Amino acid sequence: MAFIPAASASALTPDDILYMETPGHFTLSADGGNLVYIRTAGTDLKPPANNGTLMYVDVNSATELALTGPDQSVTACALSPDGKKVAYAAMPREGGPVSMYLTNLTDRKRTALSGVTDELAGSFLFLGNDRLIFTGAPAGAATDSEVAIVADELPGPVILRTYSLKDGVIAPISANNDVITIWEPSPDGKYVLYKASPNPKSWETGATFRYVLLNTLTGEEKELFTLVEGYQDENQFAWSPDSSDVYIEKIINGGLRYPVENAAELLVYSPATQKLEEVPLNWERGLHIDIFNSDIEVNPFNGGAYLFLADGTNPKLVRATRSNGGWKMTTLNGRDAGNIFAAESDSTGSTIVYNYNSASSPPQLFRAAVSGSGITDPVRLTGLNQDLIQKDLGTSEVTKWEGAEGDTVYGVIRYPPGYEKGKLYPLVLVIHGGPNYADFDSWRDTWEFPYHLITDKGAVTLSVNYHGSTNFGLNFARSIEGGNYYSLPTEDLMTGVDHLAEMGIINRSQVGVTGWSNGGILTLALITKDPTLKAAVSGAGTADENSQIANTNGIVMDRMYYEKSPYQDPAAFQNILPVYQAENVRTPLLMMIGTKDPQVDPSSAWVTYRAYKEGSQAPVRFVLFKDQPHHMTTPETQARKIQEELDWLDQYLFSSL
Incomplete structure (x- = not known):
């Protein structure tokens, strides 16, 4: 069937995505x-x-x-x-x-407010109703005036401090000598739960964190437990409104030589009984994990909590209540169930406010009642993106197929406006980062992943939850360890393309690929394996592990997923790394990165560019954004990235239709 481009009526512009509310x-x-x-x-x-x-x-x-x-x-x-x-x-x-x-x-x-410091303004919470609590260096701590930097030197302490809303006085409230990274005060102001480590960013074996309950009235500190975690691990603490219980999201780590956040379970501690217990989720995949929304999994009310459980592309919202000394889990149903990605509850648990969105519907906040297992009487509270939602955003659905290792792989399809079943469309694979992340049935359009600017050109997009993704179980997340970092995900991507071709959705000979971060990394790997791809865009990607371990994120990723470094076992990496397979590339490639990217070392991107430039039989273009980090921070650079990406797809994918 011939390709017919989408109607122009939707007329999305980059600004629709860049300035989305x-x-x-x-x-x-x-x-x-x-x-x-x-x-x-x-x-x-x-x-x-x-x-x-x-x-x-x-x-x-x-x-x-x-x-x-x-x-x-x-x-x-x-x-x-x-x-x-x-x-x-x-x-x-x-x-x-x-x-x-x-x-x-x-x-x-x-x-x-007067007497505000940068530390206070950066991040704060209420301690009771009359004080704010924040973290910072102890009073009188020496400022950094050294002319030299010592590698891996231990950082100075970071303690808890308070700010009085009555008189602006700042005072210390903890006396720890290590670095507090996460803290949460009880609503009544009597307690603060925090976690701390002498060296939270240790890259060698992970850091040992103390989980501590501070009594703000007496100054007494009680260590609840310790846990070795990675520097990227972010978990949630959440108190019940009556301050009787504090819920602790406990990260379940994979990783060969360094911890990587792959799943999570739930603990609860009662200051009155001094009892720490596990909340039995009765769900193998554990709590929902979203590394870009790290404080939404647990939402307490008095006597229980609303929990998001990991369920692949669509989290499961359950109501957990204590019952006869045990716990009862009730899965909630309703019009928006499965597409609720954050929620807040009142103290009784009878009213919730939630964020509803889908892969083809931007977010709005709703109020609803909860009765038994039902989410009832939803009322929209916000009117976000009024111009955007008036445009034709197409449709979307979740699909599944058999991927690498015979495992079931899930992906999200976004269809262009005016999609007609039976007609064959060009496909653009849009690959998520991480790899310990997931593509949800959720509105995730950003400058990094401009799904709807691509579908608005008349293409279908597929976002694949490849091996290594979270929210599909610990084993699935850990499957790429030990030499499978590229092989299993690229097989999932290629079988996903075949799946859509078999469904009669796409033209198998008109496929492009784009991604940012690990999505950019896998793009570089995929084009060494599939020479039929028409266009490729790799954002913040690298195919070279040797120079990537120059930064903390690079060496940590190496230790997470490989048994040895490329310097300890160079032969193994020569068989794995795409940079050594650049001569297989037949796909026009656009690479982009910020010159101050701390996650993907720009030097490794330079090595990759030159290897692909020398080895590839297709055009290679490399764009660097001045002074920009991994997540670029100016409208000008974000707009330029999108335009470069769309122009490349226009030139090498859409122009050949």
């Missing part, structure tokens, strides 16, 4: 009446370009209003335990220093 950091008051969140326009942008606006929602009347104006860009916020006031940090949109404010939600009166 997102509801972040939403928090519901214990009585279920007040909701605050930060509405941002765009992703990864540094202030003032992120245009963060603090929003308030009267949940009962489903009305919302902005608490900050167009002159401020909000960077962080916290709702008081009584739900009556919100503290936030903001900077002028035209640029300038960060300030902090306290707003009364009853009369909307705003008060500027």
Whole structure:
């Protein structure tokens, strides 16, 4: 069947994606009446370009209003335990220093806070209703004035400190000598749970973290347990509204020589009984893991919690309640079940606010009641992306096929506007990063992964949850260890293409591929194995492990997935690394990276570019973005990345149709 391009009526532009509105950091008051969140326009942008606006929602009347104006860009916020006031940090949109404010939600009166430090403004929570808590160096700690850097030197302590909302006094509240990385105060202000390590970013074997309960009234600290974790591990602590229980997400790590976050289980601790116990999830895949939304898995109410369980592309929302000394798990059903990706509960568990979205529907916040196993009477609370949702965004679905090792592999298909069954469309594989991440049935369009700008050109996209992805079980996530880092995922990608061809969706001879981070890495591997691909875009990718281990992320990834380094066993890596197979490439390749990328060393990208330039029989283009990190932070560079990508696909994939 001939390819017919999509209708032009949808007319998506890069700005539709670059400045898409997102509801972040939403928090519901214990009585279920007040909701605050930060509405941002765009992703990864540094202030003032992120245009963060603090929003308030009267949940009962489903009305919302902005608490900050167009002159401020909000960077962080916290709702008081009584739900009556919100503290936030903001900077002028035209640029300038960060300030902090306290707003009364009853009369909307705003008060500027004095004596604010950069450490406080960076990240804070309420400790009770009258203080803020944050982390920082101890008072009087020496500033870094050394002219030399000593490799792997232990960092100085990072302790808990408080800020009084009454008089602006800052005081220490912990006396630890190690580095606190995550903390969560109880709503009544009596306790703080934190985790700390002498060297959280240790790259050799992982770091030993202490999990500690601090009594803020007595100063007593109780070590609950210790755990060896990786420097990238981020887990959630969440207190019940009555402060009787604190839930602890416990990371289950894979990794050969260094821990990698692959799954999670749940613990609960009661200060009154001093009892630490495991919450039996009765679910092999464990808690849902989203490394870009690390504080949404557990949402307590008095007597239990709402939990997100890992279920591949669509997390399972369950209600966990204590019952006769045990735990009862109830899977929730309803109109939006399966596409709820974050939630907050009132203290009774009878009302929730949640983020609904899908691969073809941008996010909105909803209020709903919970009765038994049912999510009922959903009411939309937000009106985000009004211009975007008026456009034809096509449709989407989850599909599955037999991939590497005979395992079932899941992927997300996004169809172009005006898709007609039976007609054959070009395909673009859009490969997720990680690899310990997943492609969800969720709206994830960003400058890195502009799915709908691609489908708007009349193509189908497929996002594959290749071996190594999370949320499909520990064994699936660990399957790429020990020499399978490239082989299993690339087989999953190629069988995914064959699957869509067999379904009669795509033209097998018109396939391109794009990805960022590990998606860029796998793009470079895939084109050494499949010479039929018409176009390839590798963002922040490398095919060379030797120079990649110059940075911490590189050596850690090497230790996670390989038994030896490329310097310890060079022969093994010569059989694995795509850089040694560049002569097989027949696909036009565009490479892009930031010159200050700390995750993928730019030198390794340079090595890859030159190897592919010498070996490939097709064009190779290399674009570097000045002074940009892994997640690029300026609108100009993000827009240039998207335009380079679309132009490359136009030239080598779509122009050949």
